[in-house]
Amino acid sequence: MKIHQYQILEDLLAEQIVEGRLNAGDRLPSVRVLCERHDLAKGTVLHALSRLEARGLVAARPRSGYYVTERGAPVSATPRPAAPVNARVSPLLMDLMQNGAAFDLVPGAGGENTQGLELLNRSINRVMRRQRGQSHLYYDDPSGSVILREQLAMRYLRRGCKLTYEDFIVTSGCQNALFLALMATCKAGDVVAVESPGFYGALQLLEQLQLKVIEIPSSPLTGMSVDALQQAAEKWPVKACIVSPCYSTPAGAVMPDPARKQFLQLAEQQDFAVIEDDIYADTALSYTPDPLKKLDQSGRVILCSSFSKSLSRDLRIGWISGGRWQQALLQLKLVTQLASPLSVQNGLAEFISNGDYDSHLKRQQKCLRQQSEHLLNHVRDWTAVTNVEVPEGGLTLWIELEPDQDTSALFSKLKNEGVFIAPGALFSTKNKFSNYLRLSFAHPWNDHRQKALSVIGKLLS
Amino acid sequence: MKIHQYQILEDLLAEQIVEGRLNAGDRLPSVRVLCERHDLAKGTVLHALSRLEARGLVAARPRSGYYVTERGAPVSATPRPAAPVNARVSPLLMDLMQNGAAFDLVPGAGGENTQGLELLNRSINRVMRRQRGQSHLYYDDPSGSVILREQLAMRYLRRGCKLTYEDFIVTSGCQNALFLALMATCKAGDVVAVESPGFYGALQLLEQLQLKVIEIPSSPLTGMSVDALQQAAEKWPVKACIVSPCYSTPAGAVMPDPARKQFLQLAEQQDFAVIEDDIYADTALSYTPDPLKKLDQSGRVILCSSFSKSLSRDLRIGWISGGRWQQALLQLKLVTQLASPLSVQNGLAEFISNGDYDSHLKRQQKCLRQQSEHLLNHVRDWTAVTNVEVPEGGLTLWIELEPDQDTSALFSKLKNEGVFIAPGALFSTKNKFSNYLRLSFAHPWNDHRQKALSVIGKLLS
Incomplete structure (x- = not known):
C-alpha cells in the first residue's frame, strides 16, 4: 500500500x-x-x-x-502513546556532538567556579603519586574501585537506598551505563519505552542496538505519564523502560511519589526492566528526590548515573547498580572495556570522603540558581516564547515557541554564527517538538555567552 | 542424532x-x-x-x-581448521580477571621501574592545572583529543603507515577498540576467524556478541596459518578475522612479510574485515615490525591498540583506525560512551611529544629482556616442560608441558596458594591447550614473585 x-x-x-x-x-x-x-x-x-x-x-x-476544534482536543487527560517504531535519530545530533557543545550555547569557557575541580585534581594527583608503579601493571577489578563504590553506596543510603559497594559497577559515564543496561536486558527488535520529549542519547542507543522505541508522553512538571505507559505496555511487549524520575531532561520534571509506585507496580505486572537515569540528581537547586531504586523490591530497577552533570564531564566516571542483572552487567563491562582507571576513581573517592564533593555541590547550587534565573529573565522577553517551566534541577530550560517556529532551521542559522542550541527535534524520533528548544544554564553568563543569547533573541523576534 | x-x-x-x-x-x-x-x-x-x-x-x-602413529601425523604442513561454533569462554576467566591478575603471577607489586609513569603523571597533572575549568563542562569530541591523535599518527608514520589524526578515534583501551570493530563489522550469528591459541578477550567478545568463532591454528613463531585461514574462508562465510601479526599473545609470534601479503589478498578475495590487534607492538625486545595496516590498500584493515601493555593498564586509553568503517565506529563510540577524558589524553600527548614515551620504552626494553631471560632460565629447569619458544616481544612465555599435565587443575591448586597463572584452556573455546600455560615476565622478579615461581615449579615436578 x-x-x-x-x-x-x-x-x-x-x-x-x-x-x-x-x-x-x-x-x-x-x-x-x-x-x-x-x-x-x-x-x-x-x-x-x-x-x-x-x-x-x-x-x-x-x-x-x-x-x-473543541472536538479535536482530547476528552481524556491521558495522552495516548503511538505504536513502537524502529528508533531513528536526527542527523543534527552528530553535528551538535562533534561541536562539543551538546550542552552549551557557545564553545569555549570562562568564569566558571573551578574551586571544586582544583580540589578534585589535587586528590587525583595525590593518589597518582601515592600509587606510583602500584597499578600501572594491573587492570582494575572490572567492578571498579572498592573505596569509590563505598562512597557511592553511602550517598545512596542518604537517599533511602540500602545498597552496598557490591551493588555498584563503575562505568565510563552514564551513557555507557545506559548502554550496558540495554545490552543486558534487550535484544535486537525488542520494544523499549522512553520519555517523550526525552534524552537523545537514549534514542541513539536504541537506534544503534536495533531496538524499537515507543515514546511515552512526558510532562515538563511530572515526567513520564504512567497511564500512557500502561496503555502502551498492555498493547505492546515492552521489554524495558528508560525513565528519569529526578530532573529528567529536557524540562527537569520530577515524577511524584504516587506515580512512582504506580510505575513500579506496572513494571511488575508487565514484567519489564526499569532503567533509571539518575544523572541529574546532584544538579538539584533545592532538594534531591530519592531515586526510584529505593522502592525496588524485586531487583527490577537498574540505576544509572555519573559525575558528568554535577562535577566534570571530563572524568568519564559513571556507575550502574543492576539488581538482578548485576552479574550480566559485570560480564558486559569486562568484555567491552576490561576495567576503569583506578587512580581517577580513588582520587574521586578521596574527594567525596573529604567532604569536598558536598561543598562543591553547595557552591554549585548557588551558581546554578543564579544562572537559571538569569536565563529565565532573558527568555521571557522573547516574543516567540509561549511557555517555559521553571525547573528545580537539571541544568536546562525547555522552551516552547509559537507553533510556526522551527528550531531545527534555527539551529542551522545559529550554527553559522557560532552559537549552538539543542533543537526540539533531538528529543524524539518523530518529527515532534519542532517548535521547542532546550537552552543550558550550566555555565556562567560571561560576555561571550551573553552575546550568544542576544543572537538567539534577535532571531526569535 | x-x-x-x-x-x-x-x-x-x-x-x-x-x-x-x-x-x-x-x-x-x-x-x-x-x-x-x-x-x-x-x-x-x-x-x-x-x-x-x-x-x-x-x-x-x-x-x-x-x-x-606416523600415519596419524599430518602429511601436509597445513593444519586444518575446525568448523565454526558458537563462541564459549572458560568460566575460569572471570575468576582470573576478578583477581586482577590476568597478567601476573601474584597480585601486588614492588620494584617496578616507575620513572616513565612519574613523568606521565606530571604531564597529566600539568594539563589538569592548565585547563582547570576549561573542560569540566564539556564532553570531548567523540573522536578524542586532536593532539593525542596527531602523536599517534606520527608514531604510525614511523612504522610505514600514512595515517593522519583524522584516521584515529580514541577508545577506552584496546579491548574496547576490538569491541567497537566487531560491532561495526558483524551481526549476531556471523563467523569470525581468530588465532588458536589466541587472546581470550576476543573470545569473550565473540561470545557476548553471539558471534560464531572459527579457530585458525597459529604457530608460536609465525602466527596465524594463512593456508588454514584460506581453507576456512573458502568453506565458511568468514565475516571478519581478528589477527595480531606483531607479537601475538600467548606465544609472541610475528607474522612474516610473505604471509601478510597472502593474508590481505585472501581478505580481498573473500571480502572479510581484518581487525588488527597491535597492542604488543611497543613491547618489542629488539625491533618493532610494521603493522599489517601499512599494506592495506582498500581500507579493509581496522587497526586496534592501546597503551596498556607498553605504558600503563590504568590509563584506559586506546585507539582505533577504522578504514572504511571509520564513520560507523565514531557513531558507536559516541553512542556507547560519548567521549574520553581530555586531560588524560592531552597529558599523554605531551608525554609522547616530549620524548618521554620513547625514553620509557627504551628503559622498559632493557628490563623486559632481563625479566624474560630470568623466567626462561627457571622454566627450562621444570621437568614437565616440553617446549617453550623465546619471544622477541609480547610480555609472556607460552609453555608447553607434557600431555598428561592439566593446567586448569594447576590453576585451581595455585589459586589456593595466592598464585595466579593463565591456563592454556583460556586461549581457545575448545578444550585445547590443556597442557599449556602462559606466564608473564612483565614484572621484576622481587622475592614475592620469585617465591610464586618456586611454588609453580614444585607443583610441576
Whole structure:
C-alpha cells in the first residue's frame, strides 16, 4: 500500500491534537511553514488540512489559518502513546556532538567556579603519586574501585537506598551505563519505552542496538505519564523502560511519589526492566528526590548515573547498580572495556570522603540558581516564547515557541554564527517538538555567552 | 542424532593429531588423566582410544600407553581448521580477571621501574592545572583529543603507515577498540576467524556478541596459518578475522612479510574485515615490525591498540583506525560512551611529544629482556616442560608441558596458594591447550614473585 505524503502530515497533526500537545483553540502552523518544514507542495498541505477539517479536528478561520476544534482536543487527560517504531535519530545530533557543545550555547569557557575541580585534581594527583608503579601493571577489578563504590553506596543510603559497594559497577559515564543496561536486558527488535520529549542519547542507543522505541508522553512538571505507559505496555511487549524520575531532561520534571509506585507496580505486572537515569540528581537547586531504586523490591530497577552533570564531564566516571542483572552487567563491562582507571576513581573517592564533593555541590547550587534565573529573565522577553517551566534541577530550560517556529532551521542559522542550541527535534524520533528548544544554564553568563543569547533573541523576534 | 560421549573425545584427540599439535611418536595422556579431565568413565575413554587405534591414528604400547602413529601425523604442513561454533569462554576467566591478575603471577607489586609513569603523571597533572575549568563542562569530541591523535599518527608514520589524526578515534583501551570493530563489522550469528591459541578477550567478545568463532591454528613463531585461514574462508562465510601479526599473545609470534601479503589478498578475495590487534607492538625486545595496516590498500584493515601493555593498564586509553568503517565506529563510540577524558589524553600527548614515551620504552626494553631471560632460565629447569619458544616481544612465555599435565587443575591448586597463572584452556573455546600455560615476565622478579615461581615449579615436578 502506497502512503501518500498528505497522509503523513495528516497523521502527524492528528496525533499532536489527540495527544493534547495542541489544545482546543490553538492555531496550527501556517500553510507556508508546513510546506517548508515538511518539504511538501502547497496543494499537499492544503489537502491534509482539508481532511483534518472533514474529521472535525480543525476548523479554518478566514485570513487567519487553521485552529484546533473543541472536538479535536482530547476528552481524556491521558495522552495516548503511538505504536513502537524502529528508533531513528536526527542527523543534527552528530553535528551538535562533534561541536562539543551538546550542552552549551557557545564553545569555549570562562568564569566558571573551578574551586571544586582544583580540589578534585589535587586528590587525583595525590593518589597518582601515592600509587606510583602500584597499578600501572594491573587492570582494575572490572567492578571498579572498592573505596569509590563505598562512597557511592553511602550517598545512596542518604537517599533511602540500602545498597552496598557490591551493588555498584563503575562505568565510563552514564551513557555507557545506559548502554550496558540495554545490552543486558534487550535484544535486537525488542520494544523499549522512553520519555517523550526525552534524552537523545537514549534514542541513539536504541537506534544503534536495533531496538524499537515507543515514546511515552512526558510532562515538563511530572515526567513520564504512567497511564500512557500502561496503555502502551498492555498493547505492546515492552521489554524495558528508560525513565528519569529526578530532573529528567529536557524540562527537569520530577515524577511524584504516587506515580512512582504506580510505575513500579506496572513494571511488575508487565514484567519489564526499569532503567533509571539518575544523572541529574546532584544538579538539584533545592532538594534531591530519592531515586526510584529505593522502592525496588524485586531487583527490577537498574540505576544509572555519573559525575558528568554535577562535577566534570571530563572524568568519564559513571556507575550502574543492576539488581538482578548485576552479574550480566559485570560480564558486559569486562568484555567491552576490561576495567576503569583506578587512580581517577580513588582520587574521586578521596574527594567525596573529604567532604569536598558536598561543598562543591553547595557552591554549585548557588551558581546554578543564579544562572537559571538569569536565563529565565532573558527568555521571557522573547516574543516567540509561549511557555517555559521553571525547573528545580537539571541544568536546562525547555522552551516552547509559537507553533510556526522551527528550531531545527534555527539551529542551522545559529550554527553559522557560532552559537549552538539543542533543537526540539533531538528529543524524539518523530518529527515532534519542532517548535521547542532546550537552552543550558550550566555555565556562567560571561560576555561571550551573553552575546550568544542576544543572537538567539534577535532571531526569535 | 545423539552424540555419544566417546565420540566427543575421539573427535578431539583426532583433531589434535590431524592438526599437528600431537606429533608422530607423542604419547597421549593416560587413561586415568583422560577420565579425570573429561569427566568420563574408564570404559568410555577406552572405547574412544580403540576407535582411534582402528582408524590408524594411534597405537597402543603395552604398559606404556597410546602413541600417535606416523600415519596419524599430518602429511601436509597445513593444519586444518575446525568448523565454526558458537563462541564459549572458560568460566575460569572471570575468576582470573576478578583477581586482577590476568597478567601476573601474584597480585601486588614492588620494584617496578616507575620513572616513565612519574613523568606521565606530571604531564597529566600539568594539563589538569592548565585547563582547570576549561573542560569540566564539556564532553570531548567523540573522536578524542586532536593532539593525542596527531602523536599517534606520527608514531604510525614511523612504522610505514600514512595515517593522519583524522584516521584515529580514541577508545577506552584496546579491548574496547576490538569491541567497537566487531560491532561495526558483524551481526549476531556471523563467523569470525581468530588465532588458536589466541587472546581470550576476543573470545569473550565473540561470545557476548553471539558471534560464531572459527579457530585458525597459529604457530608460536609465525602466527596465524594463512593456508588454514584460506581453507576456512573458502568453506565458511568468514565475516571478519581478528589477527595480531606483531607479537601475538600467548606465544609472541610475528607474522612474516610473505604471509601478510597472502593474508590481505585472501581478505580481498573473500571480502572479510581484518581487525588488527597491535597492542604488543611497543613491547618489542629488539625491533618493532610494521603493522599489517601499512599494506592495506582498500581500507579493509581496522587497526586496534592501546597503551596498556607498553605504558600503563590504568590509563584506559586506546585507539582505533577504522578504514572504511571509520564513520560507523565514531557513531558507536559516541553512542556507547560519548567521549574520553581530555586531560588524560592531552597529558599523554605531551608525554609522547616530549620524548618521554620513547625514553620509557627504551628503559622498559632493557628490563623486559632481563625479566624474560630470568623466567626462561627457571622454566627450562621444570621437568614437565616440553617446549617453550623465546619471544622477541609480547610480555609472556607460552609453555608447553607434557600431555598428561592439566593446567586448569594447576590453576585451581595455585589459586589456593595466592598464585595466579593463565591456563592454556583460556586461549581457545575448545578444550585445547590443556597442557599449556602462559606466564608473564612483565614484572621484576622481587622475592614475592620469585617465591610464586618456586611454588609453580614444585607443583610441576
